[in-house]
Amino acid sequence: MKYKLEIEIADAEISFVERFFKNISFVKSVKTIANNEITNPAILQSIENYEKGKVTPAPLNLAELKAMTDA
Numbered sequence: 231m232k233y234k235l236e237i238e239i240a241d242a243e244i245s246f247v248e249r250f251f252k253n254i255s256f257v258k259s260v261k262t263i264a265n266n267e268i269t270n271p272a273i274l275q276s277i278e279n280y281e282k283g284k285v286t287p288a289p290l291n292l293a294e295l296k297a298m299t300d301a
Contacts, residue, residue, distance in 0.1 A: 239247050244262065251260045268274060279285045 248260050251257050
């Protein structure tokens, strides 16, 4: 079983927290994620499919976009 844990840590405490989690025997990896980093697998796959040309973007005008966001 795999768990992902999200915690917010002050910059001054990052090294302590990383050492703490790395010393726990069942913790396999510790990774720092930037605030603007995309981690959602579905979004990452969508971006990859677009970059490989597997998916083409659908044309959308601003009126349609506004209708979608107001729904």
